[in-house]
Amino acid sequence: MSHDHAHGHAHGHAPAPEAMNRAFLAGILLNTAFLLVEVVYGLRSHSLSLVADGAHNFGDVLGLGLSWFAAWLVGRQATARRTYGYRRAGILAALVNGMLLLAATGGILWESLQRLWHPEPSQGMTMIVVAGLGTLINLGSALFFLRGSHGDLNVRGAFLHLMGDAAVSLGVVAGGIGILLTGWLWLDPAIGLVVGILVMVQSWPLFRSALDLSLDAVPADVDLGQVRTLLLEAPGVRDLHHLHVWAISTTSTALSVHLVAEPETDAAALVHDLAHGLEHYCHIDHATIQVESVTGGDCLLHSEVDPQTHHGRASKETSHVHSHP
Helix, strand or coil: CCCEEEEEECCCCCCCHHHHHHHHHHHHHHHHHHHHHHHHHHHHCCCHHHHHHHHHHHHHHHHHHHHHHHHHHHCCCCCCCCCCCCCCHHHHHHHHHHHHHHHHHHHHHHHHHHHHHCCCCCCHHHHHHHHHHHHHHHHHHHHHCCHHHHCCHHHHHHHHHHHHHHHHHHHHHHHHHHHHHHCCCCHHHHHHHHHHHHHHHHHHHHHHHHHHHHCCCCCCCCCHHHHHHHHHCCCCEEEEEEEEEEECCCCCEEEEEEEEECCCCCHHHHHHHHHHHHHHHHCCCEEEEEEEECCCCCCCCCCCCCCCCCCCCCCCCCCCCCCCC
């Protein structure tokens, strides 16, 4: 009996590295300049909402820099020691980015609650002008990442953060208008509190997704049930075990599985067709498929517990077939 392995490699629709480099550079420069303006005028006008938004933007500048560095690492070639290269750097960057934003949220919420009890005078017009400028800058920066946000968790994190910043800045504008019209000093820390809550709501899904991927969870855009159905419905396949799906990077997904097939099954054709199907229907671009004859003995991995079937099958001889869709 033989084991046949197939590796399917596909090229996703990720944005060009040059375009993303320009997007990260523009986003970092614009947000750094605005960060300085926001903090200076926030302190001068005693506006907690401006300072809180400035602290949030500082976290975003760090996050953009980290994401840019990770994107550069992802493009480096694989080595004998790092056979996947640095493709997981994007996942780690998204994880750290989410952690930074959640940590910043705690400080914003705490200071806002303190100011609610002891409000300080703030200049509504300064809040309106500075936050209005921030809205335009964040919207413009987010547009740089729009194209790449659909297929890369790292880029999507940058896009969502910048769009969230634009919404937060609009809230600060509304707060400044409210202070000018009513004189209610509590509006400023209240806006700061809303900023903190929005940052937390925005950051948690990114953090959770990045944490799942770093722990080799099945990516959110992959339906494991659909994958099992596609494999089991292939001609000649009787059973499967040791099915695993995980993210190699924020744009690439891998699969490994043992298939039990009828003895007369053409293993090379089977794995070639499945590699194409997994890529086209299930967003899996790196498939390793091992085919075992239904007449064989116990699987060589019989000592491992299969999370799907809790059993395995084996064979004694091994051959390799490589298929590239």
